[in-house]
Amino acid sequence: MVLCAYVTFDDPDGHDDERDLVLAAWREAGLEGRTERWDDPEADWSAYDAVVVRSVWDYCDRRAEFLAWTRRVERVARLLNPAAVLESNTDKTYLRDLGLPIVPTHWSSRDLPDHREYVVKPTVSASARDTIRTSDRAEATAFAAALEAAGRTPMVQPYLDMVEAEGETSLLYFNRRFSHAVRRSPMLAPGMTGVDNIRAQPRTPAPDQVELAEKVLAAIPQPLLYARIDLVRLPGGAPALIELELTEPYLYLRQVPGSAAAFAAALRELL
Structure with a gap:
């Protein structure tokens, strides 16, 4: 039996509602999954065939500690996604290095451009x-x-009114293979909460969105078990990357039947 760690954080309120779904899909695929807290000093990472980073949703306050953990784990186990990917992806300055369309961004407090919002x-x-x-x-x-x-x-950006009409489109890829897409309501829209953001709806992405997503993936050379590519449309209608989620994205597995099985199949392929 292949043994895999599902890596989470100290989550007393049970925010991660995808964990049990993923572990069940892993079992169906012949993978034994165990939940581990990333900062548990007693965890034996060398015992795992794969250490899969999932709901490590406290890393923002402890980024240096988290990245040191990724490097330690990668010395003794297969870490997915890899440590180099996680280091780059946990600081959104990666957006300016991709060379692809992103939401216009000013990276300083000085000389802000004129925006309505x-x-x-x-x-x-x-x-x-x-x-x-x-x-x-x-x-x-x-x-x-x-x-x-x-x-x-x-990061200083214009607020894009189009996201309230069209929402954000998130494309999910497992082992670089398209799995599904959802429409997410923008978190900064009036009255929105994190719970509302999770209640996304399945969406068929437009050809220009798929084309941009494939270019984004091609810019990352390392193996990727999972990738969530969040796109919006600029005022002229062209798609732009708002975020590339390679660290701890919510995968919207409950919204699309079969997507948890696709995630498990991708992990088995990589192993």
Whole structure:
């Protein structure tokens, strides 16, 4: 039996509602899965054929510690996704290095461009934490400057009204093979919560979205068990990358029948 670790965090409120679904799909595929907390000092990572990073949703506050853990694990086990991928992907400055269409982004508190509304956030964050949406340029500047003063790199972007009409399109790939896509409502839309964001609807991506997603994947040379590519449309209608999720994305497995089995099959292929 192939033994795989499903890596999570100390989650007393049970936020990860995909874990049991994944573990059941692994069993069906002949993979034995065990839940491990990434920061458990008693965990024996060398006992696993694969260590699969999943709901490590506290890494943002402990990024250096988390990345040190990935390097330790990779010395004794197959880590998926690989440590180099996780290091790059946990700081959103990777977006400016891809050479692909992204939401226009200003990476400083100085000389902000003119936008009707601003979104300001740090490059290391998740689930809209430490993020503001404002039409006040002075407020956007001050928030970005406060991030810099705390040693964090700010991202200043225009708020795109189109996301409220069309939503964000997330394309899910397992072992670089397209699995499914969903429409997600933007987290900064009025009245939205994280729970609403999880309640996504299946969507068939448009050809131009698939084309961009494939280019994004091609820019990452390392093996990828999972990738979630979040796209929005710019005011002119062209798709742009808002985020490439390679660390701990929610996979929307409950929304699409068969997707958990596809995830398990991809893991078995990589092993």
